[in-house]
Amino acid sequence: AQSVAQPEDQVNVAEGNPLTVKCTYSVSGNPYLFWYVQYPNRGLQFLLKYITGDNLVKGSYGFEAEFNKSQTSFHLKKPSALVSDSALYFCAVRDNTNAGKSTFGDGTTLTVKP
């Protein structure tokens, strides 16, 4: 069975500092990996995805994520955090052998302080 772990419930960073939100996964076959962000009272929004190719993928709002196959990780990063980045972030993995079923992590709350 596929699974996603987001080991940190909460990440706090100061504005202007780099941020990392961690994600590890377990899946059969090649993984398709996604990051979504959820702002209060709004639906999940797609940030970026890894399908194949370069291990570093770039997405919306200056975010990027690094795929590491040996460590089965897909950490979300941003070089310089903004207060407006404060939100709930979800990592998801999709199994390419199971009709594309997605499994989400339990989320990490990012708080960026001025």
Place this chain on the structure above:
Amino acid sequence: EAGVAQSPRYKIIEKRQSVAFWCNPISGHATLYWYQQILGQGPKLLIQFQNNGVVDDSQLPKDRFSAERLKGVDSTLKIQPAKLEDSAVYLCASSLLSQGLNTEAFFGQGTRLTVV
């Protein structure tokens, strides 16, 4: 481009009552998903449609939950009878069919259900 539309936004019902949620996906999106998101947890897939056929409903509690997508466009999710543990946000999402597996999902704002 219009997003995924869901209604109602909020619903409060008593246990053992029934409730239905409606979703209209983005035009042209063949795949439609219903997720349940309990507070403090990530979304859990309940059912996935491809056009009007069910692709995955392995986590749908079929004794009380049902869903349909009769014309391959909009969809309804029903709970009958509701239990206290059904209190959650119900999210609808859609994605392009294409290769199916590598396309991201677009989510609606969700319906927050409270069962009292």
